[in-house]
Structure formats: C-alpha cells, structure tokens
Amino acid sequence: MGALHTLLPAVLASLRRAGTALSDALFPPQCLACRAETGSAAALCTACWEATDFIDANACNRCGLPLEASFLGETDCAACIARPPAFSRARAVFRYDTARDLVLRFKHADRTDYTPAFAAWLARAGADLIASADVVVPVPLHRWRLLRRRYNQAAVLANALARTSGLTPLPNALIRTRPTPSQGAMVSARARRRNVLGAFAVTPRTKTKLAGQRVILVDDVMTTGATLEACARALTRAGAAEVMALTLARVVRPEEAPIF
Numbered sequence: 147m148g149a150l151h152t153l154l155p156a157v158l159a160s161l162r163r164a165g166t167a168l169s170d171a172l173f174p175p176q177c178l179a180c181r182a183e184t185g186s187a188a189a190l191c192t193a194c195w196e197a198t199d200f201i202d203a204n205a206c207n208r209c210g211l212p213l214e215a216s217f218l219g220e221t222d223c224a225a226c227i228a229r230p231p232a233f234s235r236a237r238a239v240f241r242y243d244t245a246r247d248l249v250l251r252f253k254h255a256d257r258t259d260y261t262p263a264f265a266a267w268l269a270r271a272g273a274d275l276i277a278s279a280d281v282v283v284p285v286p287l288h289r290w291r292l293l294r295r296r297y298n299q300a301a302v303l304a305n306a307l308a309r310t311s312g313l314t315p316l317p318n319a320l321i322r323t324r325p326t327p328s329q330g331a332m333v334s335a336r337a338r339r340r341n342v343l344g345a346f347a348v349t350p351r352t353k354t355k356l357a358g359q360r361v362i363l364v365d366d367v368m369t370t371g372a373t374l375e376a377c378a379r380a381l382t383r384a385g386a387a388e389v390m391a392l393t394l395a396r397v398v399r400p401e402e403a404p405i406f
Contacts, residue, residue: 200240209222272392286301319352364391365393
C-alpha cells in the first residue's frame with residue numbers, strides 16, 4: 147500500500163501529460179489574436195506578439211504612462227507631478243491601440259478563455275505591486291450593466307490574478323452607487339472625473355477587511371485614470387493603507403479611447 151501511495155502522484159502526472167498531448171494533437175493550440183497555431187495554449191503567435199506593444203519599465207512610476215525617453219531611476223510624468231493621482235502606483239500590460247481587438251473580445255464577446263493568459267501577463271507587469279500588496283479588488287459594474295453584460299471583466303481578471311499571486315480576493319468590496327454614462331464616449335479627463343465623482347462606495351461588510359490593507363485595484367483599460375481614482379478614493383476613505391492600480395491596457399493618446 148505504501149508503494150502505491152508513492153507511485154500514485156507520478157502516475158496521475160503522467161496521465162495528465164498524456165491527456166494534454168492528445169488534446170494538443172487533436173486540437174492544436176491557437177494564437178489568441180489571429181488563431182494561427184502556437185506552441186502552447188493561451189499564447190500569442192510570434193507575429194502577434196511582436197505587433198503588441200507591451201509596456202516595459204520605461205514608464206511613469208506613478209500612472210504607468212509609457213515615457214518617450216529613457217531615464218535612470220524612478221520617474222513621474224509631468225501630469226502626475228502637476229496633479230498626483232489618488233492611487234500610489236499604476237501598471238499596465240500593453241498599449242491599448244496595439245491590443246484593442248483582444249480587449250474588446252474579452253469584454254464584449256464572451257472570450258473569457260483569454261483569462262489565463264491575461265492573468266499571467268498582469269502578474270508579470272504588476273510584479274512589483276503584487277510583492278507589496280495584500281488584497282485584490284476589481285472595479286465594479288453597475289448592477290444594470292452587469293445584467294446586460296452577464297459578467298464583470300474586471301472581476302474575472304481580479305479573481306484569476308488572486309489565484310496566481312496568492313493575494314486575497316475581495317470581489318465585492320466596491321459597488322457603483324449610481325449608473326453612469328459610458329466613460330468611453332468622453333475624451334476629456336475633466337468630463338470623465340465629473341462623470342464618476344462619488345459613483346463608488348465600499349460595502350459595509352468589507353470595511354473591516356480593508357483596514358490597513360494594501361490594495362491592488364484591477365480593471366481592463368486605463369484611459370485618463372478617472373475611474374481608478376474614484377475607486378481609490380473610496381477604498382482609502384474606508385481605511386485601505388495604499389491603493390495601486392493594475393490594468394490590461396493603457397490608452398496613451400485620447401483619440402485611442404476604448405469603445406464601451
């Protein structure tokens with residue numbers, strides 16, 4: 147019996163590998179973007195990877211905006227120096243304009259099968275944030291929009307990130323207190339800030355779980371940062387020690403604003 151218990155894990159691992167190999171032979175892994183065959187599941191082919199502008203370390207330390215020139219050490223962009231955002235740091239995986247179709251399919255076309263790849267990319271882009279964080283909170287949808295869309299893409303990402311990072315998920319920490327017009331139709335940062343002013347609140351049962359915690363706030367796209375700032379203020383008022391933002395995509399120019 148002892149020998150059987152020793153061998154069982156190895157046998158099960160071998161069966162899983164055989165099952166994966168058979169599945170890959172029958173249904174070869176495809177590129178998330180163009181459906182070309184790839185060497186592994188939940189990945190981009192070489193051409194799509196090269197066409198996607200992943201944001202590297204040369205970005206604003208505060209808001210994550212890609213910088214035009216390289217600097218030594220941590221650097222804040224001019225906008226963050228003039229008006230520091232409510233969150234302490236922000237990171238994004240890639241520029242929105244180079245991965246727009248991926249984001250919109252995930253958001254509006256039920257492509258939640260992208261989640262494993264997206265979670266892995268978020269973990270890599272936000273490694274420095276994750277190292278100092280305690281909990282993960284998604285940006286919420288208003289209940290009427292959630293009913294129409296059927297799932298909150300930010301919550302899907304946040305839950306997957308929590309599983310891969312070991313952080314504590316707080317999926318219902320924030321609520322939208324009122325429906326707001328789509329941010330995607332507003333290019334002006336001032337209009338976006340006004341649109342979400344006071345639109346988020348922390349649920350009473352979550353306040354004790356947030357006290358003194360360092361939070362990673364997750365969303366799919368950061369445009370001007372107005373939504374993330376409104377959420378960060380609500381979390382800070384509820385007692386969070388620090389709020390950091392992590393998103394899939396970062397809009398670099400206002401004309402690239404996403405369609406919601």
